[in-house]
Amino acid sequence: MIKAGSIVEGTVTSIKNFGVFVKLEDGIDGLVHISKVANGYIKDASEYLSVGQKVKVKVLKVGENGKIDLSIKDAGVVLEKKQIKGRKNEGPTDFEKKLSKFLKDSQQKSGDLKRRAERYR
Numbered sequence: 001m002i003k004a005g006s007i008v009e010g011t012v013t014s015i016k017n018f019g020v021f022v023k024l025e026d027g028i029d030g031l032v033h034i035s036k037v038a039n040g041y042i043k044d045a046s047e048y049l050s051v052g053q054k055v056k057v058k059v060l061k062v063g064e065n066g067k068i069d070l071s072i073k074d075a076g077v078v079l080e081k082k083q084i085k086g087r088k089n090e091g092p093t094d095f096e097k098k099l100s101k102f103l104k105d106s107q108q109k110s111g112d113l114k115r116r117a118e119r120y121r
Contacts, residue, residue, distance in 0.1 A: 002028060002068065004059050007075050012053045015046045022057055022070055030068030032057060037072050038079040048079045 002008065002024060010022035013029065020032045037045050049055065058075040062068050072079060 007058050012049050012051050020045050030070040032070045047081050
């Protein structure tokens, strides 16, 4: 029997925009709302979880209608964003490129200003 407050293990069966469905013991399904998947803002739960993955969940509420509210982060589990395939050895990101260009331009302008200042001494 599943009761509120208990921590149980389940298997991710489906990932939706609003959360993740987890199959618990005895074939009972529960829902982890997207806000209860991991700490911080999460746009897409599939960046953290995969269908078929085993997870520990805390039972938050068992409704009279049989709906079960679950939480992964309240179970003490810290999920990290999955590494996206192909990103590991890729070149610099757009931000890194922009930062590099900014630094190069800044150094060039600084050098030009110093030369002009020395001219008028």
